[in-house]
Amino acid sequence: MPWCEECEAVVEDEQLTEEGECPDCGTVLVEEVRKPVPWYFKFMIFASVVYLGYRAFQGVTWVVHHI
Numbered sequence: 001m002p003w004c005e006e007c008e009a010v011v012e013d014e015q016l017t018e019e020g021e022c023p024d025c026g027t028v029l030v031e032e033v034r035k036p037v038p039w040y041f042k043f044m045i046f047a048s049v050v051y052l053g054y055r056a057f058q059g060v061t062w063v064v065h066h067i
């Protein structure tokens with residue numbers, strides 16, 4: 001359980017706000033732990049965007065050549 005310096009009191013975990021702040025004074029007691037997006041996830045999205053763009057380009061050129 002985090003200790004609030006301002007209120008000089010222990011704050012229950014369930015009393016913390018969603019941002020990890022003391023409900024009484026608003027001091028941030030728990031830094032929000034945000035998991036960074038893994039690089040391979042970003043790379044996967046980038047790769048699929050490139051791939052789909054390439055396939056779309058292929059599809060367009062195929063249609064253009066078959067009209």
Ligand SMILES: [Zn+2]
Pocket residue numbers: 004005006007008022023024025026027
């Ligand atoms: Zn407080």
